[in-house]
Amino acid sequence: MKSLLLAALAAYLIAAIHSILAFVNKRRSVQRVAEWSIAIGFILHTCALIFDWAIDGHYPLFFLRETLSFLAWALVAAYAIILYRYRAEALGAFTMPLISILTFIALIVRSGPQDTAAAFSATWLFPIHTTLLIFAYAAFFIVFMASVMYLLQERELKLKTFGAIFHRLPSLSTVNQLATTSAIFGLTLLTLGIASGM
Numbered sequence: 001m002k003s004l005l006l007a008a009l010a011a012y013l014i015a016a017i018h019s020i021l022a023f024v025n026k027r028r029s030v031q032r033v034a035e036w037s038i039a040i041g042f043i044l045h046t047c048a049l050i051f052d053w054a055i056d057g058h059y060p061l062f063f064l065r066e067t068l069s070f071l072a073w074a075l076v077a078a079y080a081i082i083l084y085r086y087r088a089e090a091l092g093a094f095t096m097p098l099i100s101i102l103t104f105i106a107l108i109v110r111s112g113p114q115d116t117a118a119a120f121s122a123t124w125l126f127p128i129h130t131t132l133l134i135f136a137y138a139a140f141f142i143v144f145m146a147s148v149m150y151l152l153q154e155r156e157l158k159l160k161t162f163g164a165i166f167h168r169l170p171s172l173s174t175v176n177q178l179a180t181t182s183a184i185f186g187l188t189l190l191t192l193g194i195a196s197g198m
Helices: 002-025 028-056 064-086 090-108 114-120 125-159 164-168 172-197
Strands: none
Touching: 002 028, 002 064, 002 090, 028 064, 028 090, 064 090, 064 125, 064 172, 090 125, 125 172
8 A cells, every 4th residue: 555655655764864863973862763763664564565465466576666665674674683683773874765765666666467466476486485585685785784884994994094984883793793694694595585486
């Protein structure tokens, strides 16, 4: 449902703005607003995906609109896990704007014809295959962002110029562990996704 997805987009935009502000100012109250907005957006987004599935009668991963929406949802889920496990709030400043953009594009892109979805829904492995791949892409995006954070910190360490960015990013060991764990999960999910696609 577009109204639920629009509400989720509004929550994600609030979360993106507050995540960037929390990254710049390092204020706990601003970060708390971002986390609550992410939680509300995730719940609304989940409801939108479930309603789309019920109304359209097929798994919500057949067309570009649905795929972008599902990818944004998977990125929110991955970020929530990272926030819980590593408390890497800085990742939200990079992740939430992308999630907002993906959700916005999902809102304006049109769906394809229903007969195409019916052709794919004949195989029961298709939802498993696509879900595994989407979560693998989400994990690889986390690896990418962790790598960028690692390079930024390593550069400042080598130059011995400890600016504002250095103090706002997680420690190098946390970023390294985050990237390694995400890469393992991403590779495992990608392998399973390719295997189920065959």
